[in-house]
Amino acid sequence: MTNIAAAITEVKALLGQRLNTSKSVCELHGQNETYFPKMLPNAVAFPHNTLEVSKVVKICEKYYCPIIPWGVGTSLEGHALALHGGITLNMSEMNNTLEVNTQDMLAVVQPGITREILNKELRSTGLFFSVDPGANATLGGMAATRASGTTSVLYGTMRENVLAMEIVLADGKIIRTGTRAKKSSAGYDLNKLFVGSEGTLGIITELTVALKGQPEAISAAVCDFESIDDAVNVVIMAIQLGIPMARIELIDEISIRAINQYSKLDYPEKPHLFMEFHGSITSVSGQAETILSIAKDFQVGGFKWSTKSEELNKLWAARHQAYYATKALFPNQIGMSTDICVPISKLAKAIKDTQSDLKKYNVTGSIIGHVGDGNYHTLLFCDPTDPDDLKLNKLLANRMAKRALAVGGTVTGEHGIGIGKLNLMEQEHGSSLSIMTDLKKLFDPKNIMNPGKMINLSSKQIDD
Numbered sequence: 001m002t003n004i005a006a007a008i009t010e011v012k013a014l015l016g017q018r019l020n021t022s023k024s025v026c027e028l029h030g031q032n033e034t035y036f037p038k039m040l041p042n043a044v045a046f047p048h049n050t051l052e053v054s055k056v057v058k059i060c061e062k063y064y065c066p067i068i069p070w071g072v073g074t075s076l077e078g079h080a081l082a083l084h085g086g087i088t089l090n091m092s093e094m095n096n097t098l099e100v101n102t103q104d105m106l107a108v109v110q111p112g113i114t115r116e117i118l119n120k121e122l123r124s125t126g127l128f129f130s131v132d133p134g135a136n137a138t139l140g141g142m143a144a145t146r147a148s149g150t151t152s153v154l155y156g157t158m159r160e161n162v163l164a165m166e167i168v169l170a171d172g173k174i175i176r177t178g179t180r181a182k183k184s185s186a187g188y189d190l191n192k193l194f195v196g197s198e199g200t201l202g203i204i205t206e207l208t209v210a211l212k213g214q215p216e217a218i219s220a221a222v223c224d225f226e227s228i229d230d231a232v233n234v235v236i237m238a239i240q241l242g243i244p245m246a247r248i249e250l251i252d253e254i255s256i257r258a259i260n261q262y263s264k265l266d267y268p269e270k271p272h273l274f275m276e277f278h279g280s281i282t283s284v285s286g287q288a289e290t291i292l293s294i295a296k297d298f299q300v301g302g303f304k305w306s307t308k309s310e311e312l313n314k315l316w317a318a319r320h321q322a323y324y325a326t327k328a329l330f331p332n333q334i335g336m337s338t339d340i341c342v343p344i345s346k347l348a349k350a351i352k353d354t355q356s357d358l359k360k361y362n363v364t365g366s367i368i369g370h371v372g373d374g375n376y377h378t379l380l381f382c383d384p385t386d387p388d389d390l391k392l393n394k395l396l397a398n399r400m401a402k403r404a405l406a407v408g409g410t411v412t413g414e415h416g417i418g419i420g421k422l423n424l425m426e427q428e429h430g431s432s433l434s435i436m437t438d439l440k441k442l443f444d445p446k447n448i449m450n451p452g453k454m455i456n457l458s459s460k461q462i463d464d
Helices: 004-018 023-028 050-062 115-121 139-144 190-194 228-240 253-263 281-298 309-320 322-329 344-360 387-406 422-429 432-443
Strands: 043-045 067-070 087-090 097-101 106-109 162-169 174-178 202-210 217-225 245-251 272-279 300-306 334-341 365-370 375-382
Touching: 004 043, 004 050, 004 087, 023 043, 050 067, 050 087, 050 162, 050 202, 067 139, 067 202, 097 115, 115 139, 139 202, 162 190, 174 190, 174 202, 217 228, 217 281, 217 309, 228 245, 228 272, 228 281, 228 344, 245 253, 245 309, 253 309, 253 322, 253 365, 272 281, 272 309, 281 300, 309 322, 322 334, 322 375, 334 387, 344 365, 344 375, 344 387, 375 387, 387 422, 422 432
Parallel strands: 043 087, 067 087
Antiparallel strands: 097 106, 106 202, 162 174, 162 202, 217 272, 217 300, 245 272, 245 365, 334 375, 365 375
């Protein structure tokens, strides 16, 4: 029943040159940041507004043609790959800020705007958009994957910061979810249903997002430890004491070595905590001093803190480059990034168990994470010419996930499911997965919306 060629012909008549079938463009949209093989769409569409998206979706629905939304392609679990071919919907030309309301502290934006561009536009307002996943992702992609990142411990994830959305459903119908109000008890919360749906239920064409006030003062602290256990124990104690940290990042010794080489820095090659505090001039100083007093009980080495903006920018630029820095440290290998999230009390053991697995199986890997909310990432490396090497990496990732579930955690804190963690959905959700499957069938009965991601309704999938 699928007729992708017919769908392409009609979309071409609608969009003209903004429907591209060239090999180079399709290959660009068939790549990913990690280990999955190339999966090319048959065509790439570049819509300009919600009405065009609706018309494209109606055409694809008629011909059972898969539709794959694309932001900038930074997702790590194969979310934007064309597993079944079809048309990729590149939202990059829907990148405008439609409204900034300083009184209500919100912005209305199109999905193709990136977080860095939005924050540049907000500089004169005294407000900023707080969710920072590291990559310069689009807000549509961040909402679709329920992104979080370095600032989530204080400001929350996309789930808390997306107030409302405009969505195009699988039949082309346009709906709105959420409101501008701070709270509502009116009916089912469709807004949160679509945040994190990974393009499997509809296409996001507009977002209303919460903004935060720029703090009076910001300070950052960097300290190193003899062991990851010591660093994590500082985090746990700081959280238990209620210290309001805006960021608290764990960087292991391999990542520090990579950062030093990539960013031309000279941190000791030991586990580090990178921290940031927001508040008044007095409070950020006091928070840093409290952290230092805690760290002294856990074999802290050097401890530096600063309120200078150039030093803060340098610190977080280095942190955000850690993924690419570590990949550069192993240039001839494939990098596989995976994440889990556990209750904070289980964090130290979870990381220790991952380190033990790396040693036991002789796998090269680094650990880095937003440990303030129990979330950490492991970047595993393997020989691209050795399929067994990649299988071993997948084994370790699977072991991480199962240990997280065993202590009441989740198989992914922010990467999402996509293709890579599809096989873990039943283990995490049990009988609830059937409800999710029913929702997918209800919203997308022809299975055209990013098929094969999160909920598998087809036989074709990537091997575990």
